Every structure is written in C-alpha cells, then in structure tokens.
Amino acid sequence: MKKKRAFFVIKTAFILAIGFSLTACDDGKTPSSYSISASTLTSFDTLQSPYTQPAAQTVTITNTGTGAVTLTQPTAVNYLIGALSTTSLATGGATATFTVQPKGNLSVGTYKETISINGTNGTSATVNAAFAVSPPSSYSISASMLTSFGTLQSPYTQPAAQTVTITNTSGGAITLTQPTAVNYLIGALSTTSLATGGATATFTVQPRDNLSVGTYNETISINGTNGTSATVNAAFAVSAPPSYSISASTLTSFGTLQSPYTQPAAQTVTITNTGTGAVILTQPTAVNYLIGALSTTSLATGGATATFTVQPRGNLSVGTYNETIRINGTNGTSATVNASFAVSAPPSYSISTSTLTSFGTLQSPYTQPAAQTVTITSTGTGAVTLTQPTAVNYLIGTLSTTSLATGGATATFTVQPRGNLSVGTYNETIRINGTNGTSATVNASFAVSAPPSYSINASTLTSFGTLRPPYTQPAAQTVTITNTGTGAVTLTQPTAVNYLIGTLSTTSLATGGATATFTVQPRGNLSVGTYNETIRINGTNGTSATVNASFDLKVDGYVKSLLRSSKTSPTNIVFLGDGFRLEDNANGGVFDTRVTELLDYIFSIPPFAGYEDYFSAYSVSAVSADQGAKTNPSDMSPNTIFNSTYNYIGIERLLVAQNMNLVREYARFATPNPHLIIVIVNDNRYGGSGGEIATASVNSLSKEIAIHEIGHIFRLADEYVDEQYRQTVGITLASAALQPNVDITNNLSLIKWNHFIGINGYNEGAWEGGYYFATGVWRPRQYSIMSSYQLMQFNAISRETIVKAIINNAKETYSFNDFLARDILFPPPPDQKMPDVSASDNPMPVPVEIYSRSLYGNQKIRARFRGEED
DSSP states (O other): OOOOOSSOOOSOOOOOOOOEEEEEEETTEEEEEEEEEEOOOOOOOEEESSOOOOOOEEEEEEEOSSSOEEEEOOOOSSEEEOOOSOSEEOSTTOEEEEEEEEOSSOOSEEEEEEEEEEESTTOEEEEEEEEEEEOOOOOOEEEOOOOOOOEEESSOOOOOOEEEEEEEOSSSOEEBOOOOOSSEEEOOOSOSEEOSTTOEEEEEEEEOTTOOSEEEEEEEEEEBSTTOEEEEEEEEEEEOOOOOOEEEOOOOOOOEEESSOOOOOOEEEEEEEOSSSOEEBOOOOOSSEEEOOOSOSEEOSTTOEEEEEEEEOSSOOSEEEEEEEEEEBSTTOEEEEEEEEEEEOSOOOOEEEOOOOOOOEEESSOOOOOOEEEEEEEOSSSOEEBOOOOOSSEEEOOOSOSEEOSTTOEEEEEEEEOSSOOSEEEEEEEEEEBSTTOEEEEEEEEEEEOSOOOOEEEOOOOOOOEEOSSOOOOOOEEEEEEEOSSSOEEBOOOOOSSEEEOOOSOSEEOSTTOEEEEEEEEOTTOOSEEEEEEEEEEBSTTOEEEEEEEEEEOSTTOEEEEEOOSSSSOEEEEEEEESOOTGGGSTTSHHHHHHHHHHHHHTTSTTTTTOGGGEEEEEEOOOOSSSSOBSSTTOOOSOOTTOEESSBTTBTTBOEESOHHHHHHHHHHHOSSOSEEEEEEOOOSOOEEOSSEEEEESSTTHHHHHHHHHHHHTTOOOOSBOHHHHHHHTOOHHHHTTOTTOBSOOOTTTSTTGGGTTOTTOOOOOEEEETBEEEEEEESSSOOTTTOTTSOOOOHHHHHHHHHHHHHHTTOOOOHHHHHHHOOOOOOOOGGGSOOOOTTTOOOOOOOOSSBOGGGOSBOOOOGGGTOOO
C-alpha cells in the first residue's frame, strides 16, 4: 500500500530572485551601480518523520552592478546555511556561493522560509526554501500463544520447546529486540526485521532445567522499534518428589508372669505407608520376642498396610524384657514398636524388725524402764512361721502371732530390761527365727550407772581489751556454770575485786548438764593499770570452778576531741606529743596545756581564723620513757616514742620525728584521714620542721614555728633568702615557678597573685627575694610568716591557697568572692620596724618533706630540702 501524503507537494516552484541596484556619481566620471542577485532553490520535497536530511543545495550570489560589494553571512531558522565561499564581490559578474539544507529532527509541518543575503551599499537578494515533514506510519505487532507446559515431578526432564510467532500487524517496518525470561530458555529470533505488514519472526520457549518445587507463570515481553510490543504467557509447575514414611501400631504390655510361665498370646502389629511413594518392607526381628512373618512386604501407595505378630519367647529367665522392635523399608523408611514383658522370681522368704530406742542409763538402784514393742514384718512373698524369741538381760513378751501368711504380714512382742541388774552396760542382740531359713535381729541397749558424782566447770571469758581513761565500761560477758557430775549442786554467789559480778541465774544445778549463768564486767573509774583477776565459783559437795578476767587501762594512745566540724568532710588536725612522760600525759597535764595553747593560737591566725567550722581537731596521748629530744640522730638518749632529734641532715635547728610511720599510726587512732599532723616535742631548744608532718619544740617561739610549718603542709614555699643553701641543694628557678606563693616574674599583670592587685585593703606587690633566691624570684609582700616569725601573717595568695585546700577537702566549690567576704585583713606593719629577711637572722628552720599526703592526695614528694617536688 502506498503511503498517504498529509499535504500536497508543489512539484515545481518558481522562486523569484529580486535584485536591488543603486548608482553613484563620481565627479566628472560615470557613476557606479550596486546590485546583487541570487540563484533559486528547488523544493526539498516532503519526508516522513523520522527522516534523513535531504542533500544540501547551493545558492550562487552574483554582483550585477559595477561597484564592489561585501556580503554578510546569511542565516535561517529551519535551515542549515553553509559559510559564504567569499564575502567580497569585486566587480560586476563576480560570484559567491553558500549551501542550504533542512535541519534534522524537525517536527511534522511545512517549512517555507525566505533567506536574505545582504551586502554593502544597500545591496540585498533573497532565496526561497521549501520543505515539509509528514507524520509517521502506525506500528504494531502480535504474538501467538503458548500452551501450558504442565506439571512435572521433581526431578524432571525438560518439556519440549514451543514456538512463538511474532507478526507485524501495521504498515511500517519494525526491528525486534531479542526477548528474555527468568525461568524459561528463549530461542534466538528467526529474524529481527519485520519489513512490512504481515511479516513474521519466530522464537522458541522451553522451561529451564532443575527448577525447584513451585509454579512458574511468566509473561514474556517482545519489544520492537516505534514503541511496538507484544506479550506471551508461559505456564509450568514442578511438584514435590514422592515422600516415604511408615508408622507402626503399638503393643500393650505382656505383663509379668512368675517363673516358670506359659507364653502370653501373640499380639498383631500393623505397618502403614504414611508417605506418597511405594515402600518395600524387610522382615523385622527381635531378641526376646518371636516375630511373625509380614503379611506383605510391598506397600504400594499411601495408606497400604502390612501386619506381623509379636509374642514373648518361652523359658526367659527372671528379669524385665523391654525391647524396641524396628521395621525397616526402602527409601530410608523405618518405624519402631515397643514390647514389654517381665518374669518374676519364685516365692522369696524374709522378715525384718523395727528398731528399739535405747532404754537409757539409770542410776543404781533403778526402776525398770517401760517395755517397748518390736514389730516383725514378712518382707518376702512366701508364708513364714515364727519361733518365740528369748534374751539374757531383757524380758521378752509373747509373740502376738507366729504365722506370717504373706508379704507385709506382721507380728509383735515386747522388750523390757530386767530388774536389779548390776552397774554396767547391757547391749544385747535379740534374734527372731522363722521357717524357710528366715531370721532377723533387734538391738537393745541399757546401762546402769553408779551412785551420784559431784563436779562443776565454768566457761571462759575473752579479754576485755585495753582502754584509755576516761573510759566507758566494756560490755558485760556471760559465764556459764555447768554441772558436770551426776548429783545435784547448790551454788554460792561469786564475787570479785575489780569486776562487777551479776547475780547467778539460779543457784540450783539439779542434775548433770544443768547450767547457771552470771555476768562479769570491769568496774568503772579504775585507775591506769592491768587487772587480771581469778573469779571463784563454789558449790555444795566440795565443788568449785574458776574463771579468769583480764582488762588493761593505758594512757598511751588516748584520743581527745578538741574541735568538731559541722562539715561532712572536714580538714582533720591531729596533735601528738614526743618526749612527754606518763605524768605529762595526765588529764589536764603538760601535754594537754601545750596542745590547747597551740590550737588556740592557730585559730587566731587568718585564714584559720574565720574557717574554724571547716576543721576537726584531736589530740592523741603518746607516752615516752624520757623527756626531751636527741641532739643528734645517732644519739641513744633520750628514749622517746617518736625518736625526735635535732641536727637532722646536719642542720642544727631541723627538728624531725624520725619514727614517722609510728606518728602516722598514732594519728590514725584519732581519724583514718588525718590531714595536718602536728608533733609537739617536749624540749625547750628552738627547732622544728614541715612537710606531711609539722614538728615544733616547746621553745617560746614554738607557736610561731608551728604556724610556719603548717604553711608547708599546705605546700607553701619559704619566702626568705638563703643562696648558700639553694646552691648546695641545687634548687632551680623552674621549681620556684611551681610554688603557689612565689613567682619568677615581677610583672604585676602576669604575677600569680595579680587578681589581688588593686583590691582595697590588699597591699600585694612584688618584693624580690624568696624561695632561697636573692634575685630572680619575687614574693607578694615584704614580710609574712613564710619569711620570718616576726610577722605572724600569711600573705593573701598564701591565705587563698590554704582556703582552696580546705574548701576542696570539704567537697565544696571555691569562690573568690566568698574568699574576699570571709578574709580577715591585717594592716601592714611600718617597713622601718621590720628588718629584711635573710638566712642569717631568720629563725625559721629549713622545712623537710619526706612524704606529703595532707590535702593533696597520696603524692610522694622528694625532701623539700632538695628543692624539688615530684
């Protein structure tokens, strides 16, 4: 069929080229004329969409005037315009050319366009182009149907392939794409080109091999050009393979028969094919049962049955015969049936007896205890006739019956010790005999004791321990008195000198094992000493017992609470004394006086003054044999508990308690967490030391020394100068930079205490000299307790350092504003009244820190006299 055109095509087109001319006059000469003309285009005809571009046509531009013309490149909307061969037409008759071609992919429509060619001197020409695009033809395809490939049982052989025919049912040519499928094998298309309506192509469809059990309905798509498509439906199913299983009916128990026995009747077992495939059975067998032949060995389909019989064998011995009989078939099938049968023994003959409880022990002369009953039981299966039992030391009652007909039958008799037996133990086995060799025994026990014996004993007391006066009486302990004889005893109330004795719970101990109790407690207000005392308990018939009581009263280690903080986690101060003898440690004695003076003095000095509620304070008595302290560490005397000595590491005024572990142990008598441990040494010579443990003598300057050394416990540095000492031990500026109360800069905007500069009432500045350096280190004020005892004040940064520590220890948050509000200020002394501080006139001892725990946790710090900290 011929294609229909969508519109008429003009076969011949007359395209008029119109030329324009201009003339010009030149003085005295013939004027030039300017004009151009263009050749015509033939129609590009009509093409069906989609189309291939028609060939380009050439247009010739001719200079038809006498003057030269320069051309401009022409343009168009729907046409591709080639570049001018030249833009210069020099004289009349000169030509230039360009090409014209319709654009590709134009939509359906008519494209008539006038193309203008312009030149200089007002010249121009036009050429008309014509082209049309017609609509495409309609496109469609159809596909033949497939019949179902059916259902095959797995594993299966692939069904034969079927052929599908694709037909072009339209007037346009179509190119096909090879179809695909998931569960089917698709053959190659016989052709991919369907040129005209009615043209066909074929391909084959076949289910894939080894598909699993399931249904495979799939739509196969066939696609072609120009949006054409068709589908064909394929159907195939794979069914499950045969299942193979069998079951067996159950047997009831064949029961229990007594040997010898007659075989029980046989029972029938039915085997059923419970699968879908045929099964061939194997004849079952058993050990203790006779198995009948199978009624059939072939079970063709599900539900088919076969039977066999089961019967216990004859002459089985006594025992239980539980046996599982297995029935096996082809294709791995099996079933089991459980058979049970028992053979019991012939009659047995045995008897048993109940037991007797002991008749106990009676004191001679005695009254016979009540008779007890013994029961004889037949524990066999046969009848038994009993013989009357007898005994030597016991009276045996007559049997209630001598005939025990069957298992479980009983007979009784009584047993009672004879009267007037002599002192001794009467353990006797009484035998009961019966027919068929049966016998049983019962054991009787009884004892006759001698006349009463008399004795008592007392439980022990644990030590009441060691206390320090004044003391609270230890809790009373209970002593138990036990009658260990056989006769009754009457007790007398015990007494003691140093112990309070409670009243006896009873004075009468009627028989052996009877008890009485009383309490023992140390008296109150006993003086210092050891109280070991034997307390005697007396009873009738010459009986007595003793109990030892022990109790110690010591002054050494006695703790007094001097100050109790309201804080949950206070800073704990513990005062200890070295070189204080027993009499010095008396209540209100020399040690108490020194502690009170020092405690009062500490809390008169800021920042301790104003922060008393953050502290708890204790004193612990420590008794020394001698008064005073050693002059040198190697001296043998005086003998003091903490072994305090002057001249430590060769520094005369350096007073140290050498037995530091014992100091810590005594401090922990007061609190498990002592923060400030202060040892007061009962020696009038000047001296002291600082660190974890502050030490000071009872010299007139001792209170000032203690304050200075407490500053070291809070990790404050010395602020005085001692260049020789510094150089000897190698103290560096780097270690000076680590100290809170000195700095290595005098720049007041950078110095550690710059936050105090300019605050009203604070006179902090930068005074050169400190931490043993004469130069290069600055201190906050000219004088403070860390530089000289002559001014018992801490400077502001030192007070703040101490307050931060006690606030931190109380688990509170430090506030600078709170500090300023509570801080107690002293006016600075007139400078002219205070000499400068140097090592030669400074009474403060060089501090020593061996182990510093205090408020900063368990830090091990090298001795401060080395000038470094870990």
